[in-house]
Amino acid sequence: MTPDRAPLVRYRLDLDVLRSMLGLDESSSARAVVRAARAVSPGFEAFALSLAAAEGIPLGSGARGEVERARKRVAEYEDITGRAARLGDARVVKGPSLARYYPRDLVRSMVDLDLVVPDEAALWRVVRGLTDRLDAYRLDVSVTSHEGVRHLVTAVSWPTDDALLDADLKVEVTTVVHVGDCRGVPIRPGVADEPVVADLMALAEERFQHPFGPKDAIDVAVLLGSPAAPAAAEIVDAARAYRLAPELLELIDHAGTQPGLLTHVNADLVAALRADADTEGERRLATPLPGAGARETDARRRLARELPVHGLLLRDADRADWPVSRIEAFAQGALLLTPLADFVLVGQELVSQELYQAALRALEANRFAREGA
Template sequence: MTPHIDLPLLHRLLGLPERETPRALLRAARAAARTLPHLVLSLAERDGLPLGTGSTDELRRARVRAETYRRFLGLVQAEAGVRVMKGPQLAQRYPADLLRPAGDLDLVAADEARLWLAARAVLAVRQVEDIDLTVFQHSGHRDVVIALAWPSEDPLLDRGYKIEISTMAFPGDGGAVPIRAALPADPWLADLLALAEERHQRDFHAKDVLDVLVLAGDAPPGETVAAAAAGLYLAPELAELLDYAAGFASLGPLAPTLERLRAPAAAELARRARWHPAEAGAADSVADRLATGRPVYGMPLRQVSGREDWPVAELREVAGSTVLATPVADLLLVTGELVDPEQFTSVLRALGEST
């Protein structure tokens, strides 16, 4: 069942009276979420509203972005068997004449070897401007997140492209809600719970409601959804998301899930209240953060070739610093945004001398 998405619904979602003009609606959409204007423009086009040259080209660029992500998804699925969260998968549920806003492409790899296969597949066809890396060490296991970014067609107006590949589906809140690596096997559940997980990074907004509505028509039984959310520590976030969406439109077959979530959400909140963090070490070094399950970050030193037979990355000590040598790049592991330029230069020099 495809929901009816129209201008009055968008007015309600953005808190505008229906008498407000499409221009005011577009302004509100820009304030609410960076890519939401793309859906508003496609909706205006569908309803026959006149679009000028600027609006027409913005919508064209947004469609190019969505198609670019679809192509990359096909490529990395073929090369590495990764799975997608939301993005093109969720966009298929929207009415054919509407464009679901596309910001980044979020992919989940079953293990680190597949993550590097996916990254290598992207880098083989696309020169990137930036590589961001985050590493977590927990319970004797390493999780990696790599983001590959490059400029958009119009960098002054549009955010850049970014493909994020992770070995963990749900990163949690860095505290009581732990990392959960695997996506649910059911893509419907994976998408809905990925929406709920977003609450650990930001407040819910209009785009999330639209995503819930396009999922609602195919909802499995409420007890199935509630059990999956509880098992992934997401019952409070999913209850909040559905409560929020229900304030704007009927949840249809998804409505029974909300009541099924009340008890597990309360139980999860009680569990979090009892949680106490493990004591961190006295130092805040890379080694200390990894040992205590806190993230460290990768500053790109150089891209590399000739490591096609490397399945995973290696931690190395170089010039007194920790470097993650990966199948696609060497990165200086750091604990924050500020890094001593001399440290960076000395590590880069040492790497050059070792090759």
């Protein structure tokens, strides 16, 4: 932000604001605020505790431990981010990238870490680098495509040191951030060059997965209120390019409905987003995607229609000489053979025992799988 330009938003962030955001009475104690924060999302309690500490409220050993574990989680994700950048030119979106704009004393809780890589070969280098350091982990994978180009989303998760209290550590590595909704918004490859803009677009993209909540409102307030935030026109241009004006507008409006959080919002930013949101909404109605409303469950047909499919793990593998995965069809479905594991691709949550057994037989018969296993 240049010295002569006002911030896009001004915000207030203290226990009183959080108390109101969580729907509590103004007489509610700090303890009540922390308890309500616990119900919002994993780790949000640590944010509330750090907010209380910043206002001079003493923390006991349990509360201090909660904050310390949250900071340790952030530090571990920051270390992974650095290693992933060296392994596969990975770039973080949200998470540590966004946390740097929070007030210094506050902890932005992070359930998982999102990394985007330039291509699939880079993805498997990063995933292998992660799993080589772990004794036990879970690998999940999803596959989709756009205009004939295949994209993968992988997730590696493993237990924390305090697995009874804390959610598993989880790192998502993907070749695409903006996956859309399979109805009116397609995959949009690429990530904005400017970090604040990239984080804003990634936050807006999350609306396709879930409604916005208190944490999202705080995130957008912190980003738009940062001295690093670019001019409104740059944000509007990116929202238009990534077809996210409706979602970004909804996110800013959502933050504006949180009692006391925003004290100023740039009117030009909101007006431009509103105009673009109307245009984008009309376009979505006029040009629905071919897969819109599809209830197709067959993985092969979903792949042909460029709809996402998920991988059900069949077995681990070790194919250090494979830079990328392969999809192999069999009579009842499709296999995904990767450098680290083999999966049967599925289009629904529940999978029949018949399909699972057929996939195992097909895996055993597939010469690529046998040669690389």
